Amino acid sequence: MALPVRDQVKYWGIATAFFTLMLWFLGDVLLPFVIGGAIAYFLDPVADRLERLGLSRTAATGLIAVISAMSFFVIILAVIPTLIRQATALVQIAPEAFNDLQTFITKRFPTLMNEDNVIRETLTKIGQSIQEHGAEVISTIFSSAISLFSIVVVLLIAPVVAVYLLLDWDNMIARIDALVPRDHAPTLRMLAKDVDNVLAGFVRGMGSVCLILGIFYAAALWLVGLNFGLVVGVVAGILTFIPYVGALVGGALAIGLAMFQFWGDWPSIFAVTAIFMVGQVLESNVLTPRLVGQSVGLHPVWLLLALSVFGSLFGFVGMLIAVPLAAAIGVFARFATGQYTASLLYRGLDHGHDENPEPSADLSKES
Numbered sequence: 001m002a003l004p005v006r007d008q009v010k011y012w013g014i015a016t017a018f019f020t021l022m023l024w025f026l027g028d029v030l031l032p033f034v035i036g037g038a039i040a041y042f043l044d045p046v047a048d049r050l051e052r053l054g055l056s057r058t059a060a061t062g063l064i065a066v067i068s069a070m071s072f073f074v075i076i077l078a079v080i081p082t083l084i085r086q087a088t089a090l091v092q093i094a095p096e097a098f099n100d101l102q103t104f105i106t107k108r109f110p111t112l113m114n115e116d117n118v119i120r121e122t123l124t125k126i127g128q129s130i131q132e133h134g135a136e137v138i139s140t141i142f143s144s145a146i147s148l149f150s151i152v153v154v155l156l157i158a159p160v161v162a163v164y165l166l167l168d169w170d171n172m173i174a175r176i177d178a179l180v181p182r183d184h185a186p187t188l189r190m191l192a193k194d195v196d197n198v199l200a201g202f203v204r205g206m207g208s209v210c211l212i213l214g215i216f217y218a219a220a221l222w223l224v225g226l227n228f229g230l231v232v233g234v235v236a237g238i239l240t241f242i243p244y245v246g247a248l249v250g251g252a253l254a255i256g257l258a259m260f261q262f263w264g265d266w267p268s269i270f271a272v273t274a275i276f277m278v279g280q281v282l283e284s285n286v287l288t289p290r291l292v293g294q295s296v297g298l299h300p301v302w303l304l305l306a307l308s309v310f311g312s313l314f315g316f317v318g319m320l321i322a323v324p325l326a327a328a329i330g331v332f333a334r335f336a337t338g339q340y341t342a343s344l345l346y347r348g349l350d351h352g353h354d355e356n357p358e359p360s361a362d363l364s365k366e367s
Helices: 005-025 027-052 057-078 080-108 118-145 148-167 169-179 182-224 229-239 245-261 266-292 300-341
Strands: none
Touching: 005 300, 027 057, 027 148, 027 169, 027 182, 057 148, 148 169, 182 229, 182 245, 182 266, 182 300, 229 245, 245 266
């Protein structure tokens, strides 16, 4: 016989509070394990496919680890130095770019650049601020990124954790399933499957979309000859994780740089604009439908709210777990809504035995 609902709520509430407090106090300690778990989750389908091709789990994990390590070192040696150099140079030339903008506005719209004009004062302050603090900000970002703790986390602990988790992933899932309360096992399995479908569709799918678009933008801008094309491509690729933001921010940055670099060379400016138009078309009509799907169920506003809330509460670890938790909460919210609409509290006594109940009434059954 199952425990009374009141006791179940009490026990599960205590467990949730304990998990939240542990995450709050041990956020920095858990960081490599969260990263390692995310990597293992992302690569588990690859390992499963290699197993279906005839490799053992150990051989599949070893092959994935070797390929990932080689790719990582290629990125470190070939891409990161160039990215840092371009980002630093971009900040250094920003005051000159603003001066060029002021000159252009002065020639075209002289009345806007009077000494007492707000536009002139604003542009001057922005240029001075970037010149005074821009290099310091970039230096701080990269010095923090290459701190000893970050190096240990990225280069040692997280990959080791990922390898061990990937090697034993299926056994861990089976062990967790064996510990699920038997009375709730069918429902929890159904919810876990829904959460996994959401995560697989969004995290893995959007990760692939971000990588493909980042490479496309960086390579295309490099071919056009745009300075700092690598930085713009990386920024646009990363921000693609948030719908429409990547194309808007990356496109505005790239077109702005193109205006300064290619002023008068309209075919080059048009080419930069066309790159982001093509990228947006590919994302909306090819990449996102194929890699993410249409049934993810994470609204962009819900995603932004999750990133803001969990990031402010738990820092960088909160940013990492924001999407998984948002997906899980979304699944549980839809399940709770279905249970509510199938209950007497919603339907009332007069409608409690309708012949055609709402489809959501069967949500508690195992799929």
